[in-house]
Amino acid sequence: MNERILITGGLGFVGSNIALAFKNGFENLNVVAFDNLHRRGSELNIPRLEAAGVEFVRGDVRSKIDLKSIGPISFLVECSAEPSVLAGKDGDTSYLIDTNLSGAVNCAEKCRECGAPMIFLSTSRVYPMKPLLDCSISERSTRLEFSKDQTVAGLSEFGVSEDFPMSGARSLYGGTKYAAEIMLAEFAHAFDIPVVVNRCGVLAGAWQFGKADQGIAAFWTAAHTFERPLKYIGFGGSGKQVRDILNIKDLLTLLFKQYHDPARFAEAGPLNIGGGLECSASLLELTEICRSVTGKSVPISPEPETRYADIPVYVTDNRRVSSFCGWTPTTKVEDTIREIHHWILSTPEGAKLFGLTPSK
Ligand SMILES: NC(=O)c1ccc[n+]([C@@H]2O[C@H](COP(=O)([O-])OP(=O)(O)OC[C@H]3O[C@@H](n4cnc5c(N)ncnc54)[C@H](O)[C@@H]3O)[C@@H](O)[C@H]2O)c1
Numbered sequence: 001m002n003e004r005i006l007i008t009g010g011l012g013f014v015g016s017n018i019a020l021a022f023k024n025g026f027e028n029l030n031v032v033a034f035d036n037l038h039r040r041g042s043e044l045n046i047p048r049l050e051a052a053g054v055e056f057v058r059g060d061v062r063s064k065i066d067l068k069s070i071g072p073i074s075f076l077v078e079c080s081a082e083p084s085v086l087a088g089k090d091g092d093t094s095y096l097i098d099t100n101l102s103g104a105v106n107c108a109e110k111c112r113e114c115g116a117p118m119i120f121l122s123t124s125r126v127y128p129m130k131p132l133l134d135c136s137i138s139e140r141s142t143r144l145e146f147s148k149d150q151t152v153a154g155l156s157e158f159g160v161s162e163d164f165p166m167s168g169a170r171s172l173y174g175g176t177k178y179a180a181e182i183m184l185a186e187f188a189h190a191f192d193i194p195v196v197v198n199r200c201g202v203l204a205g206a207w208q209f210g211k212a213d214q215g216i217a218a219f220w221t222a223a224h225t226f227e228r229p230l231k232y233i234g235f236g237g238s239g240k241q242v243r244d245i246l247n248i249k250d251l252l253t254l255l256f257k258q259y260h261d262p263a264r265f266a267e268a269g270p271l272n273i274g275g276g277l278e279c280s281a282s283l284l285e286l287t288e289i290c291r292s293v294t295g296k297s298v299p300i301s302p303e304p305e306t307r308y309a310d311i312p313v314y315v316t317d318n319r320r321v322s323s324f325c326g327w328t329p330t331t332k333v334e335d336t337i338r339e340i341h342h343w344i345l346s347t348p349e350g351a352k353l354f355g356l357t358p359s360k
Contacts, residue, residue, distance in 0.1 A: 004030040005259075006073040006116075008061050008107055009080030011035035011042035011049070013208040013215065014121055014248065018077055019054045021252045022259070032070060035080065036060040038099075041209030041353055061103030067110045075259065077119045078107045081177075084214040085125060085309050088172035100176035101183070108187040108195065117194040117262035118184070119255065124201045124274065124314055126178040127160055128168030132311045143282035144240045144312050159244070159315030162199075162272055171309035181270060194266035196258050198251075201274025201316040204336050205248035206343035209353055217245055217286070217333075221340045222354040223298055224290040230300045232283055234310045237302025239283040242313045244275035247331035247339070254327045268324055274316025281333045293337050 005022055009015040010033025023031045031054045037043050046056055059066030061080045081100050082088075088096040104120065111118045135155055136147040146157050154163030170178060181197055188195040202216065210218030212233075223230050232239035254273060258265045265271070281289065291297050322328050347353060 002028050002030050003074045004032065004072065005075040005077065006032045006034060006070060006110070007077050007079060008034050008103070009078070010054070011037065011045040011056070012039055012079055013205075014203060014251070015077070015079035016045040016049060016207055017205065017248045017252065018079065018255060019049055020052055021255075023052050023054050025256065031055065032057055032073070034059050034061075034067075034070065038082070039209065040355065044349065044353065045207065061106055062098045064106050064109065067106055070110075073110070073114050073116050075116050075118075075262075076107055076111050077121070077255070078104055079121045081121070083123075083173070084211070085171050085173045086213045086307070089308050093172060096172060097176055100173070101179050104180035105183050105187070108184050108193070111193050111195075112187060112191045115193070117196070117266070119196045119198065119258055119262070120180070120184055122181055122197050122199045122270065123174065123177050124160065124199055124272065124316060125171055125174030126166075126181060126199055127164050127174070128166065128170045129309060129311055130168045131155070131165060132160075132314065137312055139240065142240065142284045143242050144235070145242065146313055146315065154317075156317065158277060158319065159274075159317035160272065161317040162270060162320055173309075188266060194262040196262055196265040197270040198254070198273045199270050200246065200251070201272075201314060202243045202245050203248055203251060204245050204340065206339055208340070216243070217336060218340050219354070220283075220286050220290055221294070221337050222344055224294040224296050225341060225344050226354075227296055227298055229298055231303045232300055233303045234306035235312050237304040239287065239300070239302075241310070242280055242282045242315065244277070244280040244315045245333050245336060246273065246275040246279065246316075246329055247336045250329045250331055254321070254325075257325055257327065265325075271321045271324070272316045272318060273321060274318060275329050275333070276318045277315050279329050279331065279333055280315050286333070286337075289334050289337050293334065293341050
């Protein structure tokens with residue numbers, strides 16, 4: 001059998017980019033994108049994936065039968081999720097838990113049956129919130145930043161490393177992903193399957209159907225492109241909260257390395273993967289970048305109250321993965337925004353991709 005890689009959540013932002021990159025990057029590799037079309041916009045990926053020779057299977061990770069129906073695979077990348085940090089806060093947690101936790105375990109079960117290695121797209125949200133709220137943060141003119149004088153293990157001016165303490169609440173979303181990591185580690189140990197875990201910070205790039213609560217770079221760029229008003233929500237409404245932003249293409253270069261040597265990466269344990277300090281921005285800074293790239297300004301109103309599970313600063317300390325395999329992010333935030341802007345304008349559906357109607 002030719003190698004056959006299954007990408008669960010394969011019509012999502014991350015999954016569709018991975019499916020295409022693997023299809024184009026490896027001759028004779030069969031790539032299957034498996035998705036239940038839960039995410040608005042995911043269906044728009046079907047034609048471009050099929051045109052590239054990716055097989056699309058409509059199915060649900062919550063269903064072992066759906067996963068079984070795919071047949072033998074030689075590798076699995078688990079990208080399906082309800083990825084919003086606000087998910088479940090309305091009290092309806094079933095979809096979140098069944099997809100993010102049980103779905104990930106079902107994927108591990110599929111790997112056990114097929115003897116296939118797995119890469120799991122985890123999140124920086126596995127790190128508990130309290131130390132990130134209580135730590136020492138300095139306020140600069142356009143951003144907040146981690147101070148040099150940190151007392152929490154794994155926290156420094158470079159960001160959050162893998163040594164960060166793990167006890168405490170981390171959001172319902174983060175809880176499902178951390179619980180999945182724990183179960184996957186058990187599957188890896190009990191059944192000798194290599195499971196690579198990437199704890200990603202904010203990811204961004206073309207083909208991300210961004211919303212206010214997930215996919216902020218695409219959402220901010222689209223709002224500028226189509227001149228829709230925005231809000232600085234939380235932390236006093238100053239817009240100084242900071243995230244690092246990793247371009248999806250940078251993630252892909254790492255995934256290729258991991259695909260070639262999953263056992264070695266699995267052995268390394270969970271790795272923090274993100275844009276790092278060099279590729280980070282506050283909302284205020286993101287606004288300036290969007291203005292410069294799109295040539296448009298939009299009204300932005302402050303909403304001082306901080307929302308559930310929000311944190312003021314998250315920057316990935318990438319030093320472990322860098323020293324482990326030489327990988328570092330290369331794409332600056334401005335280039336990522338330019339790429340997203342170009343994609344929005346060059347895609348016929350334009351504003352509709354974001355559930356927007358152009359204001360003019
Ligand atoms: N985008 C980011 O900034 C980011 C950051 C850190 C981690 N991650 C992780 O990366 C992965 C991919 O995220 P994304 O940004 O591509 O999200 P996305 O919402 O764009 O993609 C997820 C895909 O999963 C599909 N899906 C949802 N429930 C499903 C189910 N029950 N069965 C089958 N398919 C289902 C959706 O339809 C969607 O196409 C997730 O695991 C997420 O937790 C993403």
